Amino acid sequence: MEVRSIEFKQRASERAIDGSLQGKLKTAKGLFVGGRARAVARFDAEGGDFEALRDVGRGIRDEVLDNLDVWLETFERNATARGATVLWARDGAEISRLVVEIAQRHGVKKAIKSKSMLSEEAGLNEALEAVGVASIETDLGEYIIQLAKEPPSHIIAPAIHKNKEEVADLFEQHHHKPRKTEIAEMTREAREVLRSHFVSADMGITGGNFLVAETGSVALVTNEGNGRMVTTMPKVHVAVVGVEKVIPTLNDLAALLRLLPRSATGQTISNYVSLLTGVKSEADRDGAEHLYYILVDNGRVGLVGSEFQEMLRCIRCGACMNHCPVYQTIGGHAYGWVYPGPMGSVLTPLYTGLDKAPDLPHAATLCNQCGVVCPVKIPLPELLRKLREKQVQTGVGTATAKAERRALKLWGFAARNPRLYAFGARIATRYLKWLAGGKDRIQVLTMVPEWTKGRDFPAPEGKTFRELYAQRAARRR
Amino acid sequence: MSLTDPTARAAARDSILSRLRDTLGADSAAVARRREAVDARLGKVVAPTAPPLADDTAGMLARFRSEAEQMASTVVEVDGWGEVPAAVAAYLAEKGLGTRGVIAPELAALPWSTAGLAVEPREARDADLLGITGCFCAIAETGTLMLLSAPGSPATVSLLPETHVALVPASRLVPTMEAAFARMGEQAPGGQPPRAVNFISGPSRTGDIEQTLVLGAHGPYRVHLVLIRGA
Numbered sequence A: 001m002e003v004r005s006i007e008f009k010q011r012a013s014e015r016a017i018d019g020s021l022q023g024k025l026k027t028a029k030g031l032f033v034g035g036r037a038r039a040v041a042r043f044d045a046e047g048g049d050f051e052a053l054r055d056v057g058r059g060i061r062d063e064v065l066d067n068l069d070v071w072l073e074t075f076e077r078n079a080t081a082r083g084a085t086v087l088w089a090r091d092g093a094e095i096s097r098l099v100v101e102i103a104q105r106h107g108v109k110k111a112i113k114s115k116s117m118l119s120e121e122a123g124l125n126e127a128l129e130a131v132g133v134a135s136i137e138t139d140l141g142e143y144i145i146q147l148a149k150e151p152p153s154h155i156i157a158p159a160i161h162k163n164k165e166e167v168a169d170l171f172e173q174h175h176h177k178p179r180k181t182e183i184a185e186m187t188r189e190a191r192e193v194l195r196s197h198f199v200s201a202d203m204g205i206t207g208g209n210f211l212v213a214e215t216g217s218v219a220l221v222t223n224e225g226n227g228r229m230v231t232t233m234p235k236v237h238v239a240v241v242g243v244e245k246v247i248p249t250l251n252d253l254a255a256l257l258r259l260l261p262r263s264a265t266g267q268t269i270s271n272y273v274s275l276l277t278g279v280k281s282e283a284d285r286d287g288a289e290h291l292y293y294i295l296v297d298n299g300r301v302g303l304v305g306s307e308f309q310e311m312l313r314c315i316r317c318g319a320c321m322n323h324c325p326v327y328q329t330i331g332g333h334a335y336g337w338v339y340p341g342p343m344g345s346v347l348t349p350l351y352t353g354l355d356k357a358p359d360l361p362h363a364a365t366l367c368n369q370c371g372v373v374c375p376v377k378i379p380l381p382e383l384l385r386k387l388r389e390k391q392v393q394t395g396v397g398t399a400t401a402k403a404e405r406r407a408l409k410l411w412g413f414a415a416r417n418p419r420l421y422a423f424g425a426r427i428a429t430r431y432l433k434w435l436a437g438g439k440d441r442i443q444v445l446t447m448v449p450e451w452t453k454g455r456d457f458p459a460p461e462g463k464t465f466r467e468l469y470a471q472r473a474a475r476r477r
Numbered sequence B: 001m002s003l004t005d006p007t008a009r010a011a012a013r014d015s016i017l018s019r020l021r022d023t024l025g026a027d028s029a030a031v032a033r034r035r036e037a038v039d040a041r042l043g044k045v046v047a048p049t050a051p052p053l054a055d056d057t058a059g060m061l062a063r064f065r066s067e068a069e070q071m072a073s074t075v076v077e078v079d080g081w082g083e084v085p086a087a088v089a090a091y092l093a094e095k096g097l098g099t100r101g102v103i104a105p106e107l108a109a110l111p112w113s114t115a116g117l118a119v120e121p122r123e124a125r126d127a128d129l130l131g132i133t134g135c136f137c138a139i140a141e142t143g144t145l146m147l148l149s150a151p152g153s154p155a156t157v158s159l160l161p162e163t164h165v166a167l168v169p170a171s172r173l174v175p176t177m178e179a180a181f182a183r184m185g186e187q188a189p190g191g192q193p194p195r196a197v198n199f200i201s202g203p204s205r206t207g208d209i210e211q212t213l214v215l216g217a218h219g220p221y222r223v224h225l226v227l228i229r230g231a
Helices: A005-016 A019-045 A050-066 A068-081 A092-105 A117-122 A124-130 A140-147 A164-175 A183-198 A226-232 A250-264 A309-313 A325-330 A341-352 A369-373 A380-394 A399-415 A418-436 A465-476 B006-024 B028-043 B057-070 B081-095 B177-187
Strands: A085-089 A110-113 A134-137 A203-206 A210-212 A217-222 A236-242 A272-276 A290-296 B074-078 B100-103 B118-121 B130-133 B137-139 B144-148 B163-169 B196-200 B222-228
Touching: A005 A325, A005 A341, A019 A050, A019 A250, A019 A325, A050 A068, A050 A250, A050 A309, A050 B028, A068 A085, A068 A290, A068 B006, A068 B028, A085 A092, A085 B006, A092 A117, A092 A124, A092 A203, A092 A236, A092 A290, A110 A183, A110 A226, A117 A124, A117 A236, A124 A134, A134 A140, A140 A164, A140 A183, A164 A183, A183 A226, A203 A226, A210 A250, A217 A226, A217 A250, A226 A272, A226 B196, A250 A272, A250 B177, A309 A341, A325 A341, A341 A369, A341 A380, A369 A380, A380 A399, A399 A418, A418 A465, B006 B028, B057 B074, B057 B222, B074 B081, B081 B163, B081 B222, B137 B177, B144 B177
Parallel strands: A085 A290, A110 A134, A110 A203, A203 A236, A236 A290, B074 B222, B100 B118, B100 B130, B130 B163, B163 B222
Antiparallel strands: A210 A217, A217 A272, A272 B196, B137 B144, B144 B196
């Protein structure tokens, strides 16, 4: 997928004043944030310890990352022993090439997909369509945005930015059936359309929530059942999974499954968890006959052992964006690539280059809501701060950052010359008081009008701290 | 990188693994240490993370039932296998869901026709409206069914039909997913997971349009559980 994060400021400004978008985000936020809080409280009330569970989750992910090469070999060995083919891809182009070749090898005309953010990184649908293979998204949200030709705006609720009227328009236009107005009717219509694809497709493409090294399996978590359909109905199943998604054992899967749905939607468990291992036996009456894993780098390997390694713990629950005041104001599309919110603001610059996403490390208030809810305790604000540092060190700054640096230099010079500092401060305080015109707030700062576009600046009383201090000292004497 | 070119395939693999080794330690002693760490981890018993839950049958049954109902399944309890066909027939009649369906072949021997039901032992197809399955385990913690795919229990039976009826013998109740995996290690062929292990917690659902919950996305609209106390 094309990286459009360079347009962040423009896109964010447009959306920050889009009341309709914020209405939709607010509804979702209420459900996700409230749902998570209730689920966590219930877990603790039953005698569980969610905080300790987060530590266990973090520990599992760290243990894997510290020995990632060996865990990948272990997974590969066990998956191969069960009849799967394990392939490796360094980047998005290699993913697409492999999937296209698999499609050609098996004479595939139609592929059905369960939600995979990694395939969005690669632009896989476009690559398949270019060689004449229809590629149909089957998660309802992904299906809606595929019809609208838009990217997802949330990693677990991809069509969060569409209301039912917009969905009704899309269905009317593409399904050629009478327009439905009720959400249940619309869902039924999509079910029927997609069912016809489920029974006629030759290939199923999925991501993977986890790869279990001990058994060579992939675990898929869905509520709709499309993950089951995609891995059961077609004769070929391709799972495209990042190399960081390995976990050691089935018991680790059980522990992580206590964290993921609670953090994502507030569910105790998702409706379906499928653990797929190997291929259909001769006696089996259903299931995929061919299973391919594509293990993907695409920027992940470079983070192992780096100061950003903690980001690779991510289990893609979406809690960070659900709790982020910036995401809640501008929505997912403003971020300009596959991953929005705090995790996206860290991942996009790391995977695509800081120069392509210079504003994203600043798209945060560092309020640490994301860090508090992250199920695997990724210190997101700290990672954003590190990215900002890196930006300064390498000089890949935004115009604002450069101006800030100049201003700080000037301040530093003045601060080293007390007389000059006192003089400058006196002028500035009086000027700001005059600018406020008797009020206690300044609505437009003439030297940085952008800054006061969405907020006021408090007006000073008219005297500097040093002046007041000197006065008070004189009075005491 | 190419599927058909082994050299290119090996090159992508080696490049990823060797870059990891460059960071994690490429000398043979370091690699050996990591292999030992991985082997030790695979054999390690991990501390439990579930809340303390009852593991006696009555306690598990109560928990399983209430969790399953929270996930929008309906539940009925019977005393033994003999009552099962009639209980299923009564549910179908009450909901007006007909008398025909498909059944996991491992359950075909029950006297279904005596209860007035016409069920075919096979995998499910698109047009089938009712699917009846058993379960390998029933997990009390979350009210979840665990189904193992096998010739006698095809995965499609619990997926394609609009109604899924599952028979849950009390002896199949376990407190947690960990306990279910342990039982799979003891009882499944080779101690390994089959092609598909499906954990099912209620009917399929979506909230993708305006976050409004709708039951019956791609899988069943309704899941009905028959808990068999004496089996």
